[in-house]
Amino acid sequence: MISRKQSAQVIIDHFRCPAHQLQLGLKGELSGEPGFFHFGSGLICYGKCSAFTPLSTYRPPLLDAQPQVEIDSAGALLPFDLSEVVESLRREEYTAALGYGARNWAQRPIMRFGYYLARPLLPVTVRKHLQRLALRGWRQHPFPGWPVDKTVEQLLEGVLGMYLRENRDVEWPFIWFWPEGKQACALMTHDVETEAGRDFCESVMNVDDSYGIKASFQVVPEQRYKVPESYLHQIHQRGFEVNVQDLNHDGRLFDEFEEFQRRREAIHRYAEIFQARGFRSAVLYRKVDWLSTLGFEYDMSIPNAAHLDPQAGGCCTTFPYFVGELLEIPVTMTQDYSLFHILRDYSLSLWREQSRRVLESHGVMTYIIHPDYVRGKVEMRVFQDLLGYLRELREHEDVWIPLPRELSKWWRQRRQMQLVKKDNCWEIIGEGRERARVAYAKWQNEKLVYDLQS
Ligand SMILES: [Zn+2]
Incomplete structure (x- = not known):
């Protein structure tokens, strides 16, 4: 199925699963410029896309890339580069496209300089008033999600979930997130x-x-x-x-x-x-x-x-x-x-x-x-x-x-740990392994669930 591979490293890094457990492919040619698109109904993503030209500014409704995903027994064929999209979110590369830079006076160096010079002289009430003024309208911001944004993990889980929905018999172990x-x-x-x-x-x-x-x-x-x-x-x-x-x-x-x-x-x-x-x-x-x-x-x-x-x-x-x-x-x-x-x-x-x-x-x-x-x-x-x-x-x-x-x-120890199969059992090797647990991702009741091994 996979014509052009893309790195699954972002999934391996997050889940600490064995390499090659889920292969990723790229479908078609990516758009020249990054932009906004949907993955499923709720997730807003930012990056390049091959299924359509993503919107360079945020103007709903956004097009949904999820229906373009193809799954087979080896992995997922995606209309975008998963690592690139995750990276651009973590690196906040979407902020300019949302116009947040221009909105936010505090980000303009000259304003900030003036504010910091004046700050010791400003009464606290005036300072708080200025800050509220600068942040007004924040509740209307579509992105990131309020009060907590989980786009990165939801996107990774979204792709994994689609794969496991089609491959329910696949055993999908990983190293649990916390000791x-x-x-x-x-x-x-x-x-x-x-x-x-x-x-x-x-x-x-x-x-x-x-x-x-x-x-x-x-x-x-x-x-x-x-x-x-x-x-x-x-x-x-x-x-x-x-x-x-x-x-x-x-x-x-x-x-x-x-x-x-x-x-x-x-x-x-x-x-x-x-x-x-x-x-x-x-x-x-x-x-x-x-x-x-x-x-x-x-x-x-x-x-x-x-x-x-x-x-x-x-x-x-x-x-x-x-x-x-x-x-x-x-x-x-x-x-x-x-x-x-x-x-x-x-x-x-x-x-x-x-x-x-x-x-x-x-x-x-x-x-x-x-x-x-x-x-x-x-x-x-x-x-x-x-x-x-x-x-x-x-x-x-x-x-x-x-x-x-x-x-x-x-988190450093977990990054160095490996999952290996021994006598038909998954085992964790590496420093700190005695605190680590094997977990399994599964598709159950129409959603992705984690099963922690005792
Ligand atoms: Zn401080």
Whole structure:
């Protein structure tokens, strides 16, 4: 069937299934330019397509590529390159085509520069008002999906599901996403913005500890506040983690490459001093290619659906993924600042909704709680309720709550593991295998289901 092969690496990377378990072919010639199209009724994809010319700007109704897929016993023949479409979503290549760049004043360097210069002089209420103004209309954005976008995993599952529907007898094993068969993962991360936040970290650790949850602290090395050795030592000593947050948090890390290179040297030095393996940029500003040159083990700067962040876009996945050697752990939960000050919401309902959706797809819930913003009584209450909710998820839904560096270690080990058949049984080999589980994907009751081996 397959006239022209395309790489199935994106499926192998996500599921860690044996190579050649599902072959992919490309049907016809791809369009010259990428654009928007549907896969099935609900999924919005961005990339090149061979079945028709995808729309260069988002103008529904979109054409559906799914009916063009052909399945046989060896695999799937697709009218698009699956890896390319997944990559362009993860790399947020669709943002310009959605017109988000022009809409968003905060992304124009000159506006941002002016805003950051004026920021210390602006009363907080004015600042919040300006931010709400800049983000107005966000609920009308068609893409990424709100409140969580799972396009990447749904697309991979969509293709796999079509294959298994036609090949129900095929045994389709893979290495389960999380250690010990955990259902999903949750991370608590704290970005330290000002001296007041820094001085509140000890209290925040006490609160985290009272719920049995360890977290990472993203510390700004320069200009914002002093970073005494004793402060770092205390965080490490209590079993929490320190990461580097930007360099000086001026919002200009990604403005010019030459300056970025200069700052990168300084960031390297601080990574060593902080004993940090992870990075987060200020305000979740990002250029993924630049981020991957910073030399960290992992990064946590890319939102899943960035409707409430100054830089629009989103990586459309709730799973960690590799960019070269860098592990990108997406920020999948709305930040505390946006919840309190843009949505003016002091309840858990949005976070519960987002968590539930991530849990359904077995992804990672990445929370950002700023010590600076939970110093108030009401905000502290919300934070504690959230920790209580996470504890509940751990106890009743089998959610794993590690430090980000533990997640990174697991995801790296899992990448190196192999599934091999021994005496008619699938076995996992490689470092960390004792924590890993074999799972099977199946087509059951008209949907794709996962069966975890005990
Ligand atoms: Zn920050």
